[in-house]
Amino acid sequence: MTALLEARGVVKRFGGVVALDGLDLAVTAGEIIGLIGPNGSGKTTFFNVATGIYAANAGCVMFDGADITRVPARAIYRAGVSRTFQRSRLSLPLSIFDNIMIGNHKRLNQGLWFNLVKRGDFKHEFEASYRAARALVEVFEPALANRMFEPVAGLPMIDRRRIEICRALISEPKLLLLDEPSAGMTHDETAELMNDILIVRERNKDLTIIIVEHEMGVIERITNRCVVLNFGRKIAEGPYRDVAADAQVQEAYLGVA
Amino acid sequence: MAGNAKTSQAAVLPGIIALAIAAVYLIALLAVEKQSLIISLLAVGIIVVIAAAGFGLLDGVSRAFSDHEDALGGFAILALLAVGVFFHEDHFVLLLVTTVLLYSVATLGLNIQFGYAGVLNFAGASFFGIGAYTSAVLNAHTALPHLIVLLIGGLLAALIGSLLLLPVLRTRGHYAAVVTIAFALLFKTFLEVNDVLGGPQGMQVKGMTIMGWSFNDNIEIGKVSLSFYINYFAISVLLLIGAFIVVRRLERSWIGLNLDALRLDETAASCFGLDVVRWKITAFLIGNFLIGVAGAMFGMVGSFVAPNNYTFADSLILVSILLLGGIGNPWGLIVATFIVVVVPEKLQTIQEYRFLLYALLVIGVLLFRPEGLLPRPVRRYFPGWQP
Ligand SMILES: Nc1ncnc2c1ncn2[C@@H]1O[C@H](COP(=O)(O)OP(=O)(O)O)[C@@H](O)[C@H]1O
Ligand SMILES: [Mg+2]
Numbered sequence: 177m178t179a180l181l182e183a184r185g186v187v188k189r190f191g192g193v194v195a196l197d198g199l200d201l202a203v204t205a206g207e208i209i210g211l212i213g214p215n216g217s218g219k220t221t222f223f224n225v226a227t228g229i230y231a232a233n234a235g236c237v238m239f240d241g242a243d244i245t246r247v248p249a250r251a252i253y254r255a256g257v258s259r260t261f262q263r264s265r266l267s268l269p270l271s272i273f274d275n276i277m278i279g280n281h282k283r284l285n286q287g288l289w290f291n292l293v294k295r296g297d298f299k300h301e302f303e304a305s306y307r308a309a310r311a312l313v314e315v316f317e318p319a320l321a322n323r324m325f326e327p328v329a330g331l332p333m334i335d336r337r338r339i340e341i342c343r344a345l346i347s348e349p350k351l352l353l354l355d356e357p358s359a360g361m362t363h364d365e366t367a368e369l370m371n372d373i374l375i376v377r378e379r380n381k382d383l384t385i386i387i388v389e390h391e392m393g394v395i396e397r398i399t400n401r402c403v404v405l406n407f408g409r410k411i412a413e414g415p416y417r418d419v420a421a422d423a424q425v426q427e428a429y430l431g432v433a
Numbered sequence: 434m435a436g437n438a439k440t441s442q443a444a445v446l447p448g449i450i451a452l453a454i455a456a457v458y459l460i461a462l463l464a465v466e467k468q469s470l471i472i473s474l475l476a477v478g479i480i481v482v483i484a485a486a487g488f489g490l491l492d493g494v495s496r497a498f499s500d501h502e503d504a505l506g507g508f509a510i511l512a513l514l515a516v517g518v519f520f521h522e523d524h525f526v527l528l529l530v531t532t533v534l535l536y537s538v539a540t541l542g543l544n545i546q547f548g549y550a551g552v553l554n555f556a557g558a559s560f561f562g563i564g565a566y567t568s569a570v571l572n573a574h575t576a577l578p579h580l581i582v583l584l585i586g587g588l589l590a591a592l593i594g595s596l597l598l599l600p601v602l603r604t605r606g607h608y609a610a611v612v613t614i615a616f617a618l619l620f621k622t623f624l625e626v627n628d629v630l631g632g633p634q635g636m637q638v639k640g641m642t643i644m645g646w647s648f649n650d651n652i653e654i655g656k657v658s659l660s661f662y663i664n665y666f667a668i669s670v671l672l673l674i675g676a677f678i679v680v681r682r683l684e685r686s687w688i689g690l691n692l693d694a695l696r697l698d699e700t701a702a703s704c705f706g707l708d709v710v711r712w713k714i715t716a717f718l719i720g721n722f723l724i725g726v727a728g729a730m731f732g733m734v735g736s737f738v739a740p741n742n743y744t745f746a747d748s749l750i751l752v753s754i755l756l757l758g759g760i761g762n763p764w765g766l767i768v769a770t771f772i773v774v775v776v777p778e779k780l781q782t783i784q785e786y787r788f789l790l791y792a793l794l795v796i797g798v799l800l801f802r803p804e805g806l807l808p809r810p811v812r813r814y815f816p817g818w819q820p
Contacts, residue, residue, distance in 0.1 A: 227704055249703040259704060267697040271811050277687070278694045281706035284687045291686035292679065298686060302814050310820070327811050343705070
């Protein structure tokens with residue numbers, strides 16, 4: 177089976193720091209992959225390269241049969257890659273609905289004439305989008321569905337994380353990149369969030385997910401496979417049980433010689 | 434659920450009351466001549482506003498405006514017309530109010546650029562001047578219909594603005610702001626050394642004529658005589674309504690959302706498909722078009738253009754109106770334009786110090802009410818719409 181996303185020998189340097197050091201990684205459509213590794217091992221950098229925020233210094237990234245190594249971020253999103261950010265990056269003064277619609281960009285009519293003059297048609301699209309956004313929010317937190325036009329600045333971190341995930345999901349991407357979605361949450365909140373993500377995936381079985389997560393219980397429960405990074409290199413790969421038992425992985429995490 | 438929806442709809446009355454008070458106050462301020470009376474009126478106005486804000490009354494007003502904008506927009510037009518009718522023979526007041534209306538159109542343009550897209554334009558007065566000089570030249574040397582001249586004024590301001598900024602809008606940071614400052618400084622010198630455009634003395638502008646109706650003739654209706662400025666007042670009201678609708682529809686559309694998204698976080702926006710450069714340019718062009726149209730109209734109203742009227746200092750005044758009114762809130766901008774244009778005209782004693790006063794006002798607002806007099810509410814795509 178061909179890979180949905182494939183990185184070949186990807187190198188990313190920041191001055192003297194080599195954040196990705198010849199990374200090879202392949203993800204098959206429909207998989208849920210755990211991307212793990214100690215802090216600073218290059219997980220976020222890999223997401224940034226894959227989504228076009230940073231250009232790789234060497235190597236290439238393929239998505240859905242096309243080379244996306246030098247493609248701008250907006251085109252990669254159009255091709256079907258969506259993400260969340262490790263440090264939540266919502267537009268705080270904007271409403272829940274607005275934030276989710278930012279993620280729906282490619283499915284909204286962006287024409288000047290449509291937006292400014294054809295207000296009747298615009299209203300139809302607006303109402304349909306509202307229903308879709310509301311239905312998605314209801315999966316994560318029904319209480320938020322009645323507050324769609326409130327600014328997200330007033331919401332607690334857990335709700336902001338949920339909205340960020342809704343923003344990434346609303347356009348029905350093929351590949352979802354989750355960068356520590358549960359950072360700052362309690363154990364129970366994390367479990368709940370993961371269940372909600374799995375509910376969405378139940379409805380769309382093709383959705384492929386790469387998740388960066390520190391809580392190993394989560395990784396064990398939801399992933400088919402794990403990739404372990406250390407110093408920008410892949411040091412192990414396989415089902416969670418196998419990589420957890422791997423001597424190199426234990427050394428990277430625990431510093432056991 | 435339905436009951437819930439009803440209660441979340443704000444009352445319209447506070448908005449109507451605020452408009453009525455504002456209209457009466459404005460008429461009084463414009464009618465009074467004695468400096469001591471004017472000062473007392475201003476003091477009363479400031480105290481009333483601060484008290485209203487202290488008691489939270491302004492929030493009710495701003496909620497009324499966001500839920501019932503169309504109705505209150507109608508009332509606002511009536512209030513403006515009342516001002517026009519009250520001063521129908523008064524050249525000075527009509528010219529002053531017309532100036533406010535056209536400056537409001539220009540600040541609405543700036544608002545699209547800075548308030549929504551986050552692109553600072555410190556050459557607002559220069560682009561306004563491009564519009565004004567367009568009417569001066571075209572009215573003198575061509576037989577183009579004057580409404581077309583307005584259009585060309587807007588297009589030229591947009592064109593020159595885009596030639597200037599296309600290269601820098603691609604970069605991040607505030608290069609665009611620096612380029613506009615340079616342009617604003619050069620523009621005046623360019624006009625002064627350019628003999629075709631009248632040099633430092635400037636040029637005469639022929640008044641507006643639409644289908645044989647000359648705007649520069651007083652109107653006699655029976656025994657009543659109307660100042661010819663009522664023509665300009667009326668067309669400026671129409672221009673302001675048009676600009677207001679453009680700004681409103683823009684904000685309440687996916688385009689307004691795009692502009693907010695790129696202003697707040699360019700990187701996140703581009704991760705969700707947004708073409709940052711395209712939308713910055715779009716905002717800049719639309720904004721400059723409005724500024725240019727307003728300037729072209731202003732040239733004909735004033736019947737005279739000169740380099741001294743379109744300086745960097747004037748551009749700063751436009752920006753200060755934006756900060757004062759509430760960035761992103763068109764209602765606030767119109768209120769702020771009235772304050773900034775009318776007060777120094779009426780208070781001759783402060784004319785000399787007006788820049789100092791503007792500066793103090795802006796600093797005061799930034800310190801005590803950083804979102805401006807009327808902060809921008811959360812976007813509602815259709816006012817009063819309930820799920
Ligand atoms: N924008 C950047 N500028 C400089 N160094 C960076 C930047 N982003 C990441 N790095 C460096 O790259 C390495 C990998 O970081 P990162 O990908 O964030 O790790 P992880 O997400 O696995 O914790 C770290 O040493 C980090 O300091
Ligand atoms: Mg990280």
